Amino acid sequence: MNKNIKLxxxxxxxxxxxxxxxxxxVIPAGDWTLDISGNVNSFMTRTKHSGTQHTAxxxxxxxxxQTGLLPSAFAIGAKTRQNDLDVAFxxxxxxxxxxxxxxxxxxxxxxxxxxxxxxxxxxxxxLTFGDKSWGSVLVGRNLGVFGSxxxxxxxxxxxxxxxxxxxxxxxxxxxxSGYLYADWKAQIAYTTPNFSGFEVTAALTEGTGQIDHSNxxxxxxxxxxxxxxxxxxxxxxxxxxxKIQTHAVAPTTVVGYTAGSGAISERDARAWExxxxxxxxxxxxxxxxxxxxxADHGVGQxxxxxxxxxxxxxxxxxxxxxxxxxxxxxxxxxxLGVSYGENIIExxxxxxxxxxxxxxxxYHPLTKHLNLVAEYNYLDVQAIAATSAAATGGKxxxxxxxxxxxx
Numbered sequence: 001m002n003k004n005i006k007l008x009x010x011x012x013x014x015x016x017x018x019x020x021x022x023x024x025x026v027i028p029a030g031d032w033t034l035d036i037s038g039n040v041n042s043f044m045t046r047t048k049h050s051g052t053q054h055t056a057x058x059x060x061x062x063x064x065x066q067t068g069l070l071p072s073a074f075a076i077g078a079k080t081r082q083n084d085l086d087v088a089f090x091x092x093x094x095x096x097x098x099x100x101x102x103x104x105x106x107x108x109x110x111x112x113x114x115x116x117x118x119x120x121x122x123x124x125x126x127l128t129f130g131d132k133s134w135g136s137v138l139v140g141r142n143l144g145v146f147g148s149x150x151x152x153x154x155x156x157x158x159x160x161x162x163x164x165x166x167x168x169x170x171x172x173x174x175x176x177s178g179y180l181y182a183d184w185k186a187q188i189a190y191t192t193p194n195f196s197g198f199e200v201t202a203a204l205t206e207g208t209g210q211i212d213h214s215n216x217x218x219x220x221x222x223x224x225x226x227x228x229x230x231x232x233x234x235x236x237x238x239x240x241x242x243k244i245q246t247h248a249v250a251p252t253t254v255v256g257y258t259a260g261s262g263a264i265s266e267r268d269a270r271a272w273e274x275x276x277x278x279x280x281x282x283x284x285x286x287x288x289x290x291x292x293x294x295a296d297h298g299v300g301q302x303x304x305x306x307x308x309x310x311x312x313x314x315x316x317x318x319x320x321x322x323x324x325x326x327x328x329x330x331x332x333x334x335x336l337g338v339s340y341g342e343n344i345i346e347x348x349x350x351x352x353x354x355x356x357x358x359x360x361x362x363y364h365p366l367t368k369h370l371n372l373v374a375e376y377n378y379l380d381v382q383a384i385a386a387t388s389a390a391a392t393g394g395k396x397x398x399x400x401x402x403x404x405x406x407x
Contacts, residue, residue, distance in 0.1 A: 024075075024407065031080050036407075038074040041067055042097040043373070043402030045171075047163045051381075051394025066098040068160040068373075068404065069173030071121065085129050086136070092124035096170060123184040130191075138189040138203075143182050145189065145203045145219035146240040149275055150179035153286045155327055155337040158363050159373040160400035176300025177357035177379065178323030178341025179288060180271070183208070183303060187219075197225040209269065209304030210244045217242035217304065233278035241270045242304050244294060267316060269304040271295040282329040288341075289322035299355060300343055318346040334364040354382040370405045 024037030047062045075092035096119065126140025151157070154174050161173035175181045189203035205217040221238035245266050271292025278285055296319050297305045323341025330336065342356035361375040377398040 029078070031082070032078045033080070034076070034078045036074075036076055038072070038092070039070060039404055039406045040072045041070060041402065041404035042072075043068050043160050043400045045160055045163050045398055045400045047396050047398040049394065049396050062163075064098060064163075067096045067170050068158070068400070068402065069154070069156050069171050069175075070158075070404070071096050071170045073123075075124065085131055087127070087129045089127045090124050090142075091122065094121045094123050095119065132193055135190060135192045138187070138191070141184060141186050142189075144185050144187070144205065145182075145201050145221050146238050146271065146273065147180050147182035147290070149221070149223070149234070149236050149238075150273065150288050150290075150323075151175070151182055153275070153277055153288070153325070154178075154323075155325055155335075155339060155361055155363070156359060156375065156377075158371055158404055159361055159375045159402075160377065160398065161359060161375065162357050162377050162379045163396065163398040163400070172300070174323055174339065174341055174357060174359070176343050177355045178321060178339075178343065179273075179290060179300065180292075180296050180303055180319070180321075180343075181301050185217075199223050199225075205242075207242055207244075207304075209242075209302065214245075215243040231278060231280040233276065235276045237272075237274050239270070239272040240295075241268065243267070244269045244304055267294055269294040271319065284327045286323070286325040288324075289320075291320045293318060295319045296343070296345070316347070317352075320344050332364070334362060337361045337363070354380075356380050366403075369407060370403060372403050373401070375400045 024035045027034040027036070042065060045062075045064050045066060049060060049062065071094040073092055073094045075090065077088060077090040079086065079088035081087070122141075124140075124142055126138055126142045128136050128138045130136025151173070154161070156173035159173075160171045162175075162177060163171050185208065186206040187203045189201055191201045192199055200220070200222045202220040203218070205219055207213055207215045207217050217240060219238070219240040221236055223234060223236035225234045226232065243266050269292075271290055273288070273290040275286070275288035277287070294305070294317055296303055297317070321341065321343035323339060325337065325339040325341075327335050327337035337360065339359045339361075340357070342354060345353040357380070358378045359375060361373065364372045366372055375398075377396075377400075379396040379398070380393070381395070382393045
């Protein structure tokens with residue numbers, strides 16, 4: 001049967017959580033089966049900043065009540081069987097619990113923030129069709145293929161992880177300190193049938209990180225899921241490629257490297273990844289690594305770019321990183337977790353920037369739908385130098401406490 005990913009991230013979180021996964025609210029409607037699902041969450045966060053992490057927008061110590069890595073979401077999907085095809089569609093709407101960018105919480109000098117609006121983000125709007133005999137096709141907007149297993153395996157999906165600062169609709173989790181953001185993007189994707197646990201997905205995606213729209217991206221992933229006695233797990237190998245364009249800038253020397261030709265140039269943005277996770281007797285471990293060229297500008301979110309934060313440089317970059325995570329479910333059903341990861345960016349062989357985070361967390365299922373969460377995140381950032389001067393660094397230490405409910 002065709003997979004209807006009714007809420008890609010939230011569904012994965014339920015699979016990771018100590019509580020039992022639920023299927024949402026299922027309603028028969030004629031030829032269709034309607035599925036309503038989502039999550040509501042909010043966290044009290046307290047972040048201590050130092051060095052370059054202490055900016056005009058981030059005071060010495062910031063405090064917020066905000067959503068975590070997952071914004072709160074409401075999703076509507078439906079599926080049916082027509083003409084020997086499994087047909088489905090999905091829409092999901094995401095929002096934060098705190099104010100948006102027009103509010104003073106995000107450092108605005110033009111608004112008193114009295115209305116406190118939050119923003120709405122439509123992350124999923126896709127259709128699927130297929131059959132178990134030949135696979136399935138997805139058309140529309142959904143989570144990207146490359147990097148999807150890395151973020152869906154991140155324990156901070158239930159919580160906060162690294163805090164991007166006050167007034168943001170969601171936090172960063174481990175984005176930029178262990179993996180690149182998979183992002184939500186327009187795509188046409190094909191997934192093979194499941195051959196005893198083995199699957200392959202290939203996709204043409206919206207071109208990102210370029211100054212025009214002349215190039216599409218390509219992403220793919222092969223995975224194998226296994227279960228033997230009391231051990232379950234998954235292994236995956238993926239990659240992506242896209243042509244990107246640089247802005248026309250004059251030659252500039254940055255960290256001893258001359259970049260920029262005064263003309264628009266085209267380069268490759270590419271990356272590969274490998275990951276594995278295994279669970280047995282309450283324990284679960286996750287190990288992940290990626291390596292790429294011009295795949296990110298250094299913080300995990302500006303995918304397929306080589307701007308690397310330099311105002312006038314188009315130097316090519318090398319990107320790599322990964323994370324390791326271990327969790328254990330106590331007899332009380334509380335899941336305890338520890339995780340370490342980092343992202344590194346290099347230009348012309350120089351170690352120009354690094355983000356590394358150490359995270360500990362506790363996730364307790366108060367009910368099968370409701371989890372209480374407590375986390376501590378230590379983020380250490382070496383900033384990318386904007387001139388030939390040495391790079392500078394900063395640290396952010398975040399305590400978070402809150403709750404997340406799935407339906």
